[in-house]
Amino acid sequence: MNHPVNDVARFHRKFCHAAPERPMTVAEPGAWKFRRALIYEEFEEVMEAMDQHNMAKTAKELCDLIYVCLGWFVDFGWPFKLWWNKVQQSNMSKRKNPNGGKPIKHSDFIDVNVKEIARYQLTEIGSIQPPVSVGNAFIEGV
Numbered sequence: 001m002n003h004p005v006n007d008v009a010r011f012h013r014k015f016c017h018a019a020p021e022r023p024m025t026v027a028e029p030g031a032w033k034f035r036r037a038l039i040y041e042e043f044e045e046v047m048e049a050m051d052q053h054n055m056a057k058t059a060k061e062l063c064d065l066i067y068v069c070l071g072w073f074v075d076f077g078w079p080f081k082l083w084w085n086k087v088q089q090s091n092m093s094k095r096k097n098p099n100g101g102k103p104i105k106h107s108d109f110i111d112v113n114v115k116e117i118a119r120y121q122l123t124e125i126g127s128i129q130p131p132v133s134v135g136n137a138f139i140e141g142v
Helices: 004-014 029-051 053-075 081-092 114-125 134-140
Strands: none
Touching: 004 053, 053 081, 053 114, 114 134
């Protein structure tokens, strides 16, 4: 099985969508708006399927939502696996909720340091646009 990010990247290349090799630090407003609209549309379809208690449709719509979310990473050249691993590490540092339900954060919880990851992207991976004044939101705005 191919990694889902690679599948989405192939889709982007097939339909001439952006798929840069290195992270972008500034997104064009049109690209940002397009990506946001896609994610929102798919999210609404997930909610509709869940409201219908339709397991098969919910599964399909969740895959569509994941697809467009991965598309965000591909569209802007961001390394999904790097971000995923940091979020996974953070989630695994939570503790079991004694009342059941959602795991809880505690004093040893490891939060995702988005500034550190963003700086790593700029220094180790490189970026397409240099982090100029507008691009400071890339790091400082998180």
